[in-house]
Amino acid sequence: MSVVESLFRSPLGRRLAAKAGLPDPPTLRRGRVGPLGEVLLAELPGGGVAAATLAQLGVAPGVPLQDTPESRTPDEKGRPQPLRYERRPGALVIDATGVRTIADLEGLRAVLRPIMKRLEPSGRVIIVATDASAVAGLEAKAVAQGIDGINRTVAKELRDGATANLLLLRDGVRPDDLASTLSFLLQGRSAFVDGQTWRVAARKPGDETALDYEPSRPFAGRIVVVTGAARGIGAAIAATFARDGASVVAVDVPPAGDALSTVANDLRGSALQLDITSADAGQRIAAHVAQIHGPDARIWAIVHNAGITRDKLLANLDDAQWGAVLRVNLAAEIAINEVLLGDVPGGLGQQGRIVGIASTSGVAGNKGQTNYAASKAGVMGLVWAQAEELTGRPVTVNAVAPGFIETDMTAAIPFVQREVFRRTNSLSQGGRPVDVAETIAYFCDPASGGIDGQVVRVCGQNLVGA
Numbered sequence: 001m002s003v004v005e006s007l008f009r010s011p012l013g014r015r016l017a018a019k020a021g022l023p024d025p026p027t028l029r030r031g032r033v034g035p036l037g038e039v040l041l042a043e044l045p046g047g048g049v050a051a052a053t054l055a056q057l058g059v060a061p062g063v064p065l066q067d068t069p070e071s072r073t074p075d076e077k078g079r080p081q082p083l084r085y086e087r088r089p090g091a092l093v094i095d096a097t098g099v100r101t102i103a104d105l106e107g108l109r110a111v112l113r114p115i116m117k118r119l120e121p122s123g124r125v126i127i128v129a130t131d132a133s134a135v136a137g138l139e140a141k142a143v144a145q146g147i148d149g150i151n152r153t154v155a156k157e158l159r160d161g162a163t164a165n166l167l168l169l170r171d172g173v174r175p176d177d178l179a180s181t182l183s184f185l186l187q188g189r190s191a192f193v194d195g196q197t198w199r200v201a202a203r204k205p206g207d208e209t210a211l212d213y214e215p216s217r218p219f220a221g222r223i224v225v226v227t228g229a230a231r232g233i234g235a236a237i238a239a240t241f242a243r244d245g246a247s248v249v250a251v252d253v254p255p256a257g258d259a260l261s262t263v264a265n266d267l268r269g270s271a272l273q274l275d276i277t278s279a280d281a282g283q284r285i286a287a288h289v290a291q292i293h294g295p296d297a298r299i300w301a302i303v304h305n306a307g308i309t310r311d312k313l314l315a316n317l318d319d320a321q322w323g324a325v326l327r328v329n330l331a332a333e334i335a336i337n338e339v340l341l342g343d344v345p346g347g348l349g350q351q352g353r354i355v356g357i358a359s360t361s362g363v364a365g366n367k368g369q370t371n372y373a374a375s376k377a378g379v380m381g382l383v384w385a386q387a388e389e390l391t392g393r394p395v396t397v398n399a400v401a402p403g404f405i406e407t408d409m410t411a412a413i414p415f416v417q418r419e420v421f422r423r424t425n426s427l428s429q430g431g432r433p434v435d436v437a438e439t440i441a442y443f444c445d446p447a448s449g450g451i452d453g454q455v456v457r458v459c460g461q462n463l464v465g466a
């Protein structure tokens, strides 16, 4: 810890930080644990899918309070006060799938107001609404986007590590399609996913796996390849998949071989020393899988986590720094996917999952990172294009876009700048590698076939690009 850093962490430093509007961040509840308090369900007129999904998850929800003119009681000065929860609820799920008009938005306001200061720490607001693509009429489409504005603002106003997220449902979504997402959001696994909106669709034809697996070990009997697995976020991804039953193939460059072996041995997986930019990288991954697991084995998921930075202002950036970042972070992913999607021993199965790692720098740009932002925005473009290209095959393609995550990569940022990046989000702290890993595991869950072509930020609602 540097001198500046230890000063910042001292009691005096913390008092000064609090005065500057940077109070101690809340401790987030992580892992597979669900909400501590009660789950409430507000079913607005025309809703229904959330109740059926919660029932499928074995959750018996309570009924939320509603702020109406009649419900308000005057305080000692005669000012009308909204109803107040006696015990803090753990989560509020709002089924707004029937909301079509501006007047209908009142239903959201009425159930949100009483809960804003009363959710338990690390509690959840989850709004389920209908995507603009699935409603007709200007007002209904505008209102679908209006709910996005409510979600983002509620996420900024909630306290104590509580989060808000919005799921927009495309046509024909059934409880089976929504269950993995609601389950993820209700658990501590989604601790650092805040203020996000993403789309849930019906699973593609031919996607049958959701009916045939053990939810507490969703990857049992499945092979998952993780690149850049020797340390940081990649090591956490590998550990999370192994925890959930996967046979992990951990890939990293030869110089990281010792760390890679340790990761693979700890997880009872296998290690493949490989520079993912080599021309035969895809073939070598497939050959490794076929060699270890047999020629009929197929990969369930590949997570393209390996990434590098070579930060410089564009005026000072040389060809090598430009090219290396684009090769590792983007070109390798395209080339490897092309090979593994072919019909090769040890390639991706007919069904499967592809996951990329974008970044908030790709969403919003970042000074000194033209090369990195190009590569990470490119990952987002790849996800959208490849998901569209694969509509006829039950393979999903998604990406996470991490914000500030505590790893060796971010430890290299100068302290003051690092502290600013770390704090400027709705949860006032950096995320942990496991937060990114859990979101990727949710994408790859056999029941997440309806999550396709999505980029979900794991950034605590970072101000950058929010």
Ligand SMILES: NC(=O)c1ccc[n+]([C@@H]2O[C@H](COP(=O)([O-])OP(=O)(O)OC[C@H]3O[C@@H](n4cnc5c(N)ncnc54)[C@H](O)[C@@H]3O)[C@@H](O)[C@H]2O)c1
Binding pocket: 227, 228, 229, 230, 231, 232, 233, 234, 251, 252, 253, 256, 274, 275, 276, 277, 304, 305, 306, 307, 308, 328, 357, 358, 359, 360, 401, 402, 403, 404, 405, 406, 407, 408, 409, 410
């Ligand atoms: N840490 C953050 O805050 C953050 C934020 C946004 C995105 N990301 C992205 O998350 C991913 C992981 O980041 P991290 O912080 O854990 O980084 P890290 O530097 O700690 O780890 C990256 C790993 O990738 C490996 N790697 C690099 N080039 C490779 C190559 N050519 N072939 C095979 N392996 C290679 C490295 O050896 C290393 O083990 C990266 O794609 C990064 O861009 C990180």
